[in-house]
Structure formats: structure tokens, C-alpha cells
Amino acid sequence: MADGREEVTYNNTSDIRLLLPGIKDIVRDLVQKDVHVYTDTLLLLGILNRTYELTESVLWAIENNRPLTAFNLLRALFETLGFTYYSMEKLNSVTSSDQYHEEVNRLLFASRANDSEHKAVNILTCMDCASKTFVKIREQYDNICETVHPNAASHFYCAKVGDDESRDVEFRLPFYEFKNQDKLAMTNMAGECCSNIQALCKTIISQRRHQ
Numbered sequence: 001m002a003d004g005r006e007e008v009t010y011n012n013t014s015d016i017r018l019l020l021p022g023i024k025d026i027v028r029d030l031v032q033k034d035v036h037v038y039t040d041t042l043l044l045l046g047i048l049n050r051t052y053e054l055t056e057s058v059l060w061a062i063e064n065n066r067p068l069t070a071f072n073l074l075r076a077l078f079e080t081l082g083f084t085y086y087s088m089e090k091l092n093s094v095t096s097s098d099q100y101h102e103e104v105n106r107l108l109f110a111s112r113a114n115d116s117e118h119k120a121v122n123i124l125t126c127m128d129c130a131s132k133t134f135v136k137i138r139e140q141y142d143n144i145c146e147t148v149h150p151n152a153a154s155h156f157y158c159a160k161v162g163d164d165e166s167r168d169v170e171f172r173l174p175f176y177e178f179k180n181q182d183k184l185a186m187t188n189m190a191g192e193c194c195s196n197i198q199a200l201c202k203t204i205i206s207q208r209r210h211q
Contacts, residue, residue, distance in 0.1 A: 010191030043108045055194045065176040077193040082126035084200045100209040
């Protein structure tokens with residue numbers, strides 16, 4: 001995902017589970033270095049908590065052959081990766097501590113509510129921003145959304161095509177089965193999302209501005 005590579009980095013869920021303790025390590029190091037809880041501390045904790053639960057949950061869905069559940073959870077992981085990259089870029093672009101704290105507040109307290117002081121950034125803006133480094137993230141995200149949304153890709157995921165000779169099509173409810181290479185692809189993308197989010201959070205921590 002990171003640089004357009006086609007090879008698989010993570011081909012099983014066991015490898016990805018090894019990444020989860022790294023999230024706890026980041027949190028431990030973050031709070032040990034400074035006992036004060038700043039707004040950017042809360043922002044990072046929120047991102048890392050999302051990442052931990054979504055990763056753990058998508059692994060369950062993959063291991064238990066729940067393709068539509070896995071697609072939904074993976075989309076949320078992609079959005080977390082896009083938002084984390086966008087946050088890193090925004091925080092790195094400021095030139096003063098005041099601007100830094102203002103930007104952190106906007107990222108932390110943003111909402112789509114009409115009365116919100118800080119308006120949430122469109123997730124597609126985040127995805128396009130992240131594509132500067134993760135060159136295929138927008139394409140992969142759009143493909144995942146096609147299956148998440150109630151449209152053709154989703155509706156026909158309960159159908160299994162037989163061999164060319166029989167031309168049979170089997171419909172089952174529930175359809176707990178991954179198609180083609182979906183399981184491997186989703187496993188790899190989940191691992192790369194989790195790994196890349198952690199790396200971005202470490203970068204944000206290294207750029208913190210407190211007096």
C-alpha cells in the first residue's frame with residue numbers, strides 16, 4: 001500500500017496480531033514522557049484506540065469468514081489511516097505553537113454537527129492527501145466502498161459462480177465465504193493500515209510543540 005507495491009507483506013492474521021502490542025507501547029511511551037495530558041495527547045489516544053479495536057475486529061471477521069463485516073471494518077481502518085496522515089501533514093505545516101494548538105483543536109473537536117465550532121474534514125480530502133505517500137489508497141478505498149455500500153458489489157456477494165462448463169450460480173444466505181483473493185488482499189491491507197498508522201503516530205509525537 002505504502003508505495004504502490006504489488007507484493008504481499010502480511011499473508012496471515014497471526015502476523016498482524018503481533019502489531020497490536022506496538023499500539024500499547026506507543027501509548028505507554030507517550031504518557032511516560034510527559035505526565036500532562038494535552039489536546040494532542042487525546043487526539044493520538046483516540047486514533048490509536050480506533051486502530052486497535054478496528055484491527056482486532058477485522059482480524060476476527062477475516063478468521064471467521066465474515067466478508068461484509070470485514071469490508072466495513074477495513075473501510076474504517078482506511079479512513080483512520082487517511083485521517084492520521086492528514087493530521088500529520090497539518091500539524092507539520094504550522095509555524096508556531098499557537099497555530100499548532102489551534103490545528104490540534106480543530107482535528108480533535110471537529111464534528112459534522114451544524115452547531116460545531118470546528119467542522120470535520122471530508123474523508124475523501126484525507127484520502128487524497130494520504131495518496132501522496134500511499135499511492136493506491138484512494139483506489140483501494142473506493143473499491144472497498146463499492147462492497148460496503150448497498151449496490152451491485154454488495155448484493156451479489158451472496159452468489160458463488162460454478163465452473164465454466166456447468167455455468168451454475170449458487171446463492172446462499174448467509175454467505176460466509178470470501179471470493180477469489182479477497183481474504184488475502186484484506187488481510188494484507190489490514191496489516192499495512194495498522195502498521196502505517198502506528199508509524200504516522202510516532203511521527204506526530206516527534207513533531208509535538210509544547211512549552
